[in-house]
Amino acid sequence: MPADIARAVRWLETASLTMQDLNDTKAVRPALDALALRLDGKQAGANTIRRKRAVLHHLFEYAVELEELPSNPLHRIKWKVPKTTETVDPRVVVNPRQARELLIALTYVGKRQRNGKGRGRRLMAMFACMYFAALRPAEAVGLREQDCHLPAEGWGHITLDSSRPEVNRRWTDTGDTHELRGLKHRGQDDVRRIPIPPELVKILRQHIEEFGVAPDGRLFRSERGGVVASTAYTEVWQEARTLALTPAQVASPLARRPYDLRHAAVSLWLNGGVPAPEVAARAGHGVDVLLRVYAKCIDGQEEIVNQRIADVLTA
Template structure:
C-alpha cells in the first residue's frame, strides 16, 4: 500500500473517514453502493479486493444487529494439466459493527439481492471495478481533505480506510498479546507484520507498569555453590 503507516500523522482520522463516506453517498450515480463498499473497508478493515467479491450469503447478522463477514481466501490449486485454478480456501470471520450491518442490509434490500448475489454492483448492473472506485476515491479525497493534506500521502489510496480501521482496533483494546493476535486474524495478516506496520499504534508501558521485580527475578543469576576453601600446605 502506498499509504505510510509508520507515522500516525499519515492515518486518516475518524472524521475524515466518515466525511468521505458521506460525500460518496451524496453522489447521484452509484453513490449508495460505493458508500457501502467503502464502509466495508473502513469499518471491517477489508482489503478492497476482498470487499469486491462479498456476497449476500457472506453476511451473518446477529440478534443485536451486529454481524460477521465471511471472507473467503482464494487458494491456488493445479488441475490435471498442471494449470493454476482458483479454489475457495477457509473463510476468515471478521466482526461487523451494527453500523456496517445496517448499511449492508440497506443496500441488499434496496437492490432486492439474493444470497448468491454480489453486494457491490453499479446502478446499471455492471460489476464494481477497481478503476471505478479509484476514480471516486480520488474525487472524494479532493472534496474532503484540506489543500495541504492533498499534497501529502494522507489517504493516497482506498486502502487508507483499512489502515485507519486497523489502527483504531489496536488503540481501543488492551494491547495484550491475545488482543494483537485477534486484530491480526481479523485483518488477515500475521501478528509480526501487524506490529511492524502499526508499531506507532502500540502503547508503550510507563515505568510504573513494568514489573521490575519479576524482571529482576527472571534475570537473576543462580547462586553459586559455596565450596570449602582449600587448606594451604607448606612445602
C-alpha cells in the first residue's frame, strides 16, 4: 500500500465510528444532519440531500447483508427527507421561433475569430439534434454518421445505441473524461430509433459536408478532433442566448441550459397531440415519468378542463 494511502487509512480508522456504535441511533442522526449541509455550512439542495441519504442507506443495507449490523439504523430514525421538484419549469421552454433564432445565433458565435467557421457554427447541428430529436447532450456528443439515415428528401431517422456522458477522468476505465456507455434508463444492448424531420436532415447533411466526421464517425468534435466538452458547448450556448434573446429573456430561465432544448422538444410533441407512449419512446422515457416530469409544460389543458367543468355545471 502506498504511504499516502496508508496514512489515509490510519486516519479513517481512528476517526470512524465502530460498527457497534452504528447500532445507536444517537450516533447516526448527526450523520443525517451533516449530509444536509454544504461544505460552507449552508443548507444543501434537496436533490443533493436525497442523493447522499440514499448512498448512506445503501451503505447500511450492505452492512446488514454482511451481518455486520442487525438492521438498518436509518429505519429507526424519524428524519424527513426534503421534497424535490421533478417537473420541468415551463419558463425554460422555448417556442419553435425562438429555437430557430437560437440556432441561427449559434452560427455567429466566434465568427470573427475563425474566418466564418467559429465554434458556434461547428456545434450548431449538435444543438439542433437536442431540439428536433430531443437528444440528451451526452447522446448528441456521441452521435455518429452511421447512426443517422439522412435521405435527400423527406424524414430521416437516428438510431442510438450509446451515449458519452462527461465524468471525472479518475473514475473512468480509459482515463478519458467522456466514457462510452449505453443509453440512459435502458439495457446495455437496447437501441432507440428517433424519426427526424426534413429540417434536421438538411442541417446534418450540411454539417457533414462542411466539417466531415471524426475517424470513429462522430459528427461533432472539437477543433482538435476530440470529444466536445460540456464547458465548451455551454459557453457557446450562453453567447448565443445573448445574441438571440432580449436582455429580459437572457436574465430569465428561458433556455438557460442546452438541456432545455430537449425539454422544448418533448413539450412541443406533447402539445402537438403526439401520443404519450410515442413521445416516451422517442425521448427515452417511461410514460409515467414523461407525464410527471412534463405535466406543467402541456399547454392548453387548463382551458380544456375549465370548459368541461363549465359544461357540466350548465347541463
